[in-house]
Amino acid sequence: MSHSSLKARRVSVLGLGLMGSALAEALLREGWDVTVWNRSPGKAEPLIEKGAGAASTAEEALEASDVVLLCVTNHLVTMDILGRLKKAGYGPNRTLVQLTTMTPQESAGLAAWSEDRGLEYLEGSIVGVPENVKEQGANIVCSGPKAAFDRCEPLLRSFGPALHLSEEIGAAVNFDRVYYAFAYGALLSFIQAAALCQAKGFSQDVLTQIILSRWNRVGERYREMGEKIAKGDHSVSQARIAIWAGGYEETLALCRETGVCDALPSAIMDNFQRAIDAGYGDEELTAVAKVLLPDR
Structure with missing residues (x-):
């Protein structure tokens, strides 16, 4: 499915912390028409300088695009933002892509909230850090309706390979936990080895060189x-x-x-x-x- 399947290649990003800003920057790099919004407006300035449009309210950002990426601190912040929206319903083919850390139960509640307002809901897990997203080197693992994923997949590829895990809401959230079981263990194991290196007076560079080789x-x-x-x-x-x-x-x-x-x-x-x-x-x-x- 081509980029043209999303009207005018328009996408909004709600939340401009390190990850949200990285998402917006990657989309701008790939030529998307990006609208940004953040509770602290000053965080939008660097992205506006790079070509993003600024919404004055979350409602305006949601209205501006067919796809809205939500990436804020947690579920409480999410519902605080969405709870302030005044409109009871939205037109067809508008998708809310949830990229905020939350529990499967919280995601299911947000899916129901979206459905009540006529929004498609797609849940995503970002496997990677903001720098990976900027370099198109993250992985995006999604769950929710396959049709919604197919429609959004060209956009999500701006951040790296995008995969559809399941139609079950909560699956991508749980996959995030599964991946952390590996990633955190691997990182802490490296730190353990580095600590032993230091204790024995060995070169950290040698350790890193061997691991990379x-x-x-x-x-x-x-x-x-x-x-x-x-x-x-x-x-x-x-x-x-x-x-x-x-x-x-x-x-x-x-x-x-x-x-x-x-x-x-x-x-x-x-x-x-x-x-x-x-x-x-x-x-x-x-x-x-x-x-x-x-x-x-």
């Missing part, structure tokens, strides 16, 4: 592991859990030797031990998933 191989390993977990096939392809655990015991010992906090390594080691205690020590690392899942 292995990045593509590690990415392929994630793909293989995901397939194994999905299939429930934990046959050994690299090493048994018992081998992985033996190696990681040395990292835990180094933390204790150097006085570096061992809370994260201890939690990781606990997962290894739980898998071994459950009888999975001779299976591949992915078998740890079996002791993480609830009993069925």
